[in-house]
Structure formats: C-alpha cells, structure tokens
Amino acid sequence: MKRRNLLLMLSAAALAFALPAAAQDKYQAEYRLSTVVGTAFPWGKGGEIWANLVRERTNGKINIKMYPGVSLVAGDQTREFTAIRQGVIDLAIGSTINWSPQIKELNLFSLPFLMPDYAAIDALTQGEVGKDIFRILEKNGVVPLAWGENGYREVTNSKRPIRSPADMKGLKFRVVGSPIFNETFTAMGANPTQMSWADAQPALASGAVDGQENPLTMFNAAKLHTVGQKNVTLWGYVADPLIFVANKEVWESWSPAERKIVKDAAVEAGQQIIQMARKGLIAPDLSTISDVEKLGVNVVKLSAGEREAFVKTTRPVYQKWSKSIGPDLVGKAEKAVAARRKS
Numbered sequence: 001m002k003r004r005n006l007l008l009m010l011s012a013a014a015l016a017f018a019l020p021a022a023a024q025d026k027y028q029a030e031y032r033l034s035t036v037v038g039t040a041f042p043w044g045k046g047g048e049i050w051a052n053l054v055r056e057r058t059n060g061k062i063n064i065k066m067y068p069g070v071s072l073v074a075g076d077q078t079r080e081f082t083a084i085r086q087g088v089i090d091l092a093i094g095s096t097i098n099w100s101p102q103i104k105e106l107n108l109f110s111l112p113f114l115m116p117d118y119a120a121i122d123a124l125t126q127g128e129v130g131k132d133i134f135r136i137l138e139k140n141g142v143v144p145l146a147w148g149e150n151g152y153r154e155v156t157n158s159k160r161p162i163r164s165p166a167d168m169k170g171l172k173f174r175v176v177g178s179p180i181f182n183e184t185f186t187a188m189g190a191n192p193t194q195m196s197w198a199d200a201q202p203a204l205a206s207g208a209v210d211g212q213e214n215p216l217t218m219f220n221a222a223k224l225h226t227v228g229q230k231n232v233t234l235w236g237y238v239a240d241p242l243i244f245v246a247n248k249e250v251w252e253s254w255s256p257a258e259r260k261i262v263k264d265a266a267v268e269a270g271q272q273i274i275q276m277a278r279k280g281l282i283a284p285d286l287s288t289i290s291d292v293e294k295l296g297v298n299v300v301k302l303s304a305g306e307r308e309a310f311v312k313t314t315r316p317v318y319q320k321w322s323k324s325i326g327p328d329l330v331g332k333a334e335k336a337v338a339a340r341r342k343s
Contacts, residue, residue, distance in 0.1 A: 030065040031090040031250065034080055036098065036197060038068040040221045043242060046148055046273035047093050050244065053265035058258060064091060075198045078177040085141045090250045093148060093273075096241050100178050105136050107325050108333055110180045112237050112314040113307075115337065118278060121149065121239050123340040129333050137243070143251040146266035148242035148273035150215055151281070155235060157211030158204070158228035161300050162235075165189060165313040174200045174212040183317045184237075188310070201227055215240070216288050217277055225295045232292060233300040235310060244270060 033051060038044040044066070051064035072089050073079040077098040083089045100106040108114070108129070115121050124130060125147045134144040155162060157171055169189035175181035177194045185192035193209055203209045204227040211229065219225075219232065244266040251259060280288025293299050302310075322330040 027061050027063075028090070028250075030063050032072060032088075033064050033066045034070055034072050034083070034089045034092040034094070035066060035068050036070055036077055036095065037218070037221075042217050042273050042276035043093065043148070043150055044068055045276060046242075046269045049272055050093070050265055050269035053268060054262055057261045057265065062254070062258060062262065069198060070196075075196050077196055081142070084245060084247050087247055087249060090247050091245070093242050093244050095150060095176075096243065097176050097178055097181075099243075100180075103136060103140055105133060105325055105329055107178065107180050107321055108133075108329060109241055110178060110184075110238050111318050111321060111325070111330070112184050113311045113318070114333065115239050116236065118282065119340045120337045121241065123336040124333055125149075125241050127336050129329070129336055132329060132332070133243075137245065141248055143246040143248055144243055145246060145263045146244040146270040148244065148270040149277045150240035150242055151217055151277040152215060152234075152236045152239045153213040154216055154219070154232055155211060155213045155237075156219065156224060156229040156232045158207070158230060159210050161231050161298055162233040163300055163302065163306055164309055171211055172209045174203060174209045180317065180321050183320070184314050187314050187317050204228060213238075215277065216281065216292060217279075220288065220291060225292075225297050230296070231298050231300070233302065234289070235302055235307060237310065237314070242270070242273065 033047055035044050035047045039048050047066045047068075051066055054062050054064055067089075069075055070077050070080050073083045077095070078101050080089065080092060080094055081099040081102045084092050084094075096106040096109045100110065109124070115124065130147060137144040155173070157173070159171060160167060162168060165188040168185070170191065172191045172193060173185055174195050175185060175192045177196075182192045182194065193203075195203060195209075200209075200212055201222065201224075204212060204224065207228070211231075212224070214222075214224075216232070219229070246262065251262075254262065280286060280291070289299060
C-alpha cells in the first residue's frame with residue numbers, strides 16, 4: 001500500500017512538471033496601472049482603452065486595473081517613476097514632466113518654446129530623439145512601450161488677459177513639481193507655486209493662486225471656468241508627451257506573445273490619446289477652442305510678434321537647462337524640429 005501511495009505521489013509530481021508553462025503561470029489578480037487623471041480626460045481614457053484591449057486579447061489573464069489620481073503614491077506625481085521601479089506600480093502612463101525629477105533628459109520637452117507645433121512634437125517622439133529617450137528609460141529600470149500626449153499647456157488666470165510677459169508680473173500660478181517650471185514663470189515676472197493637480201483646483205477656487213497652465217482638454221474636463229479661470233492665452237510654450245511603461249519584473253513575467261499584446265495595445269491606446277488631445281485644436285476644426293469661448297472665457301491668440309516676446313524672455317532658462325539635459329540631445333532635438341519645417 002505504501003509503495004502504491006509513493007508511486008501515485010511520484011506520478012503526480014511528474015505530471016505537474018509535464019504541464020504546459022501557461023498552466024503553471026501565476027498571474028496577478030490585477031496589474032496596477034497608474035495615471036494622474038481619470039477617464040474624463042484623454043489621458044485617463046487612454047488608460048482605460050489600454051486596460052480593456054489587453055484584458056480582451058489575453059482572455060482576462062492580464063487584468064489591468066487603473067488607479068487615477070496617482071493614488072498608489074498618495075497623489076504625489078513626482079514619486080510615480082520611482083514607484084514603478086520599486087514595483088509599487090506595475091504599469092503607468094506617465095507625464096514627461098512628472099518623471100523629469102528622476103530622469104533629467106525628460107526636461108527636454110519642458111524647454112520653453114522648443115516645439116512650435118504638433119509636427120515638432122511628432123518629429124521628436126516618433127524620431128531618433130524618441131528612441132534615445134526610450135533607451136534612457138530602459139537604463140533606468142523600466143520598459144517603455146509607446147508614446148501618448150497630454151497636449152500643449154496653455155496659461156489661464158482669473159485676473160487679466162495675458163499678451164506679454166509684463167502681463168504675468170505678480171500673478172500667482174500653480175505649476176507642476178519640476179524646477180524648470182519655477183524658473184520659466186519666474187523669468188516672466190510671475191510667482192509660481194508648485195502643487196499637485198489634486199490641490200490645484202481648491203487653490204484656484206479659494207484664490208490662493210491666480211492661474212495655472214494645462215491643455216485645453218484639461219480645462220474643459222475640469223471645468224476650470226468655474227474656479228475663476230476667465231482668461232486663457234494660447235501660447236504653446238510647452239507640450240507634455242506621455243509615455244506608456246511597464247515595471248521590468250512584471251514585463252519579464254509575461255511570455256513573448258503576451259508582451260507583444262501589451263505593447264501593441266499601448267501603441268493603439270497612445271494613438272487614440274493623441275487624437276483626443278488634439279481634437280478641435282487644429283484648423284479647420286477649432287471646436288475645442290470655440291467650446292471654451294462659449295463658456296464666457298476670454299481666449300487670447302498671440303500674434304507671431306507677441307509670442308516671440310515670450311520666447312526671448314525665457315531664453316536664458318532654455319539655455320541653462322539645455323546644459324543639464326545634455327547639449328547633444330538638445331541639439332539633436334533642435335535639428336529634428338528644424339527639419340520638420342522643411343518637409
């Protein structure tokens with residue numbers, strides 16, 4: 001009898017080793033996806049699209065749950081990248097701005113007035129500069145998968161229309177937690193205050209700050225006109241590309257076929273985010289701008305000369321940060337932007 005039991009145990013062990021790897025794989029009950037905002041915004045909607053595509057194409061094996069408001073790091077946007085490397089976050093769609101404190105090269109996209117139009121953004125993210133950035137991210141312990149876009153960050157305030165740097169003087173602006181933003185707004189005579197997006201809206205409502213800068217899609221979705229933001233200036237000083245990434249250990253736990261599914265879905269979701277972020281902002285369809293104006297908001301469209309005044313005022317910040325980011329990378333970016341003008 002003992003011999004029989006021993007044989008049964010050995011047979012069971014042998015069967016377990018013989019099972020296909022897929023049958024033995026232990027998937028997490030959920031894979032935590034971090035985003036700054038929810039599905040009311042293109043950024044968050046893209047996260048939802050990514051999660052749904054992966055869930056469908058893996059038959060539920062890779063179940064991605066989105067955690068908006070960077071809730072996995074208590075709302076601190078600048079801690080998100082570190083949390084991905086540590087495994088607190090499995091997947092993320094992150095802002096180049098928010099991750100720049102850890103990856104200095106990401107400040108490239110925050111150089112004031114580097115990217116004058118959407119073709120310039122594409123020239124960087126979809127070209128050699130984008131590949132360089134992905135290699136840098138890989139060296140820093142995460143797996144970059146695709147590009148998205150949060151859009152051009154336009155300046156708004158409750159006090160007056162802004163047409164020149166002089167109009168910025170003395171105004172208090174909420175800015176994100178990256179030093180280059182402090183320096184850029186200070187160069188224009190404003191008083192920048194760093195705070196999370198979660199804290200920004202109550203600060204605007206109470207008058208603790210006069211203004212902020214964010215894409216118009218964010219302006220509409222967050223109903224910023226209801227917290228005193230009655231003046232918008234379209235200056236296109238900085239755009240905010242988004243990056244889809246995975247934690248390295250999580251990525252390596254999946255099969256090659258599953259990795260392809262996750263990456264392809266990220267690319268698709270990224271393309272949809274970009275379309276949503278640009279909708280109504282490129283002629284002839286300027287419906288997003290019209291929607292803002294219909295809210296009783298004064299929308300200022302700068303002339304080329306007016307915009308150039310901002311460029312000149314912030315040039316010292318641009319030059320200082322170019323050294324920190326890396327002259328070679330900045331030079332490559334400038335050439336890519338210039339080449340797109342000739343196309």
